[in-house]
Amino acid sequence: MKQPYVIALLRRSENEKTPLVVYPHEVEVLKALHGSDAIVETEDTPPVASGEFDPHDEYARLEGLYIGNEQRPNPVFTALGDVDEFVASFKGKKTTVSTQTPKDSGDDSEKDELVEKAKGLGIKSPHLFGVDKLKEKIEEEEADKIKALVEKAESLNIEVQNEWDIATLESEIAKAQS
Numbered sequence: 001m002k003q004p005y006v007i008a009l010l011r012r013s014e015n016e017k018t019p020l021v022v023y024p025h026e027v028e029v030l031k032a033l034h035g036s037d038a039i040v041e042t043e044d045t046p047p048v049a050s051g052e053f054d055p056h057d058e059y060a061r062l063e064g065l066y067i068g069n070e071q072r073p074n075p076v077f078t079a080l081g082d083v084d085e086f087v088a089s090f091k092g093k094k095t096t097v098s099t100q101t102p103k104d105s106g107d108d109s110e111k112d113e114l115v116e117k118a119k120g121l122g123i124k125s126p127h128l129f130g131v132d133k134l135k136e137k138i139e140e141e142e143a144d145k146i147k148a149l150v151e152k153a154e155s156l157n158i159e160v161q162n163e164w165d166i167a168t169l170e171s172e173i174a175k176a177q178s
Contacts, residue, residue, distance in 0.1 A: 001052060001053060001054065001055060001090055002050050002051070002052050003023050003024070003025075003050060003051060003052070003053065004023075004024070004046075004049060004050045005021050005022065005023060005046040005048055005049065005050060005051060006021075006022060006023070006024050006027065006041055006042075006046065007019050007020070007021055007041075007042045007044045007045075007046050008020045008022055008026075008027050008030060008039050008040065008041050008042065009039070009040045009041075009042060010030065010034060010038060010039060011034075011037075011038045011039070011040065011130060012127065013127045014111070014112070017040070019042075019044075021046045021047065021048065023051070023053075023058075024041075025058075025079075025080060025086075025089075026062065027039060027041055028079040028080060029062055029066055029075050029076050029079045029080065030075075031079065032075035032076075032078040032079040033066055033075040034129060034130055034133055035129055035130030035131065035132040035133030035134070035136070036130065036132060037130035037131050037132050037133075038129060038130025038131075038132075038133060039130070055086060055087040055090050056083065056087060058086075059076070059080070059083045059086045059087070060083075062076045062080070063076050063077075071140070110131060111130075111131050111134065114126070114131060114134040114135065114138065115127050115134065117138055118134055118137060118138055118141070121138060121141040121142065121145065122141070123137050123138070123141055142166065145166055146165075146166060146169065149166065149169035149170065149173065150169065152173055153169055153172060153173055153176070156173060156176040156177070157176075158172050158173070158176055160172075
C-alpha cells in the first residue's frame with residue numbers, strides 16, 4: 001500500500017520542536033504517547049513524498065517502536081485499535097493527507113508551572129510532554145504519592161482524613177515521628 005508522508009512537529013520545550021517525517025496514522029500514535037497538544041501536523045512538504053507498506057507489517061513496526069508498559073498501554077493500540085481494525089481502516093479508502101493542524105495550546109506559562117510541579121514530584125523529563133500529558137502524569141504521580149503517604153501515616157497510627165493533601169499528610173507524619 002502506498003501512503004503519503006507528513007511532517008509532524010514534536011514539541012519538546014517552549015523553544016524546541018523536532019520535525020518528524022511519518023505516515024498520517026503514526027501522528028495519532030505520537031499524540032497518544034506525548035499528548036495531543038505536543039504534536040502539530042504541518043503543511044510542509046516532506047523530503048520523501050510517500051512510502052509503501054503492508055498494513056500488517058506496518059502495525060507490527062509501530063508496536064515494536066512505541067512500546068507500552070504496565071502503567072500505560074501500548075499507544076499504538078490506544079490510537080489505532082487492534083491490528084484488524086488498523087488493516088480494515090485502509091480497505092476501500094484513497095490515501096489522503098489531512099491538512100488540519102491541531103490546536104497548539106501556546107500557553108507557555110501554564111506549561112512552565114506544570115513542568116516545575118512535575119519536577120518537584122520527581123517526574124523525569126517533564127519538558128518533553130505537552131500540557132495535557134503533563135497534567136495526566138502529575139495526577140498519576142500525586143495519587144501514587146498520596147497512597148504511599150497514607151500507608152506510612154496508618155503505619156504510625158495516624159487517623160487519616162479524606163480531605164488531607166500531600167502537604168498535610170507530610171506534616172502529620174513529621175509530627176508523629178518527632
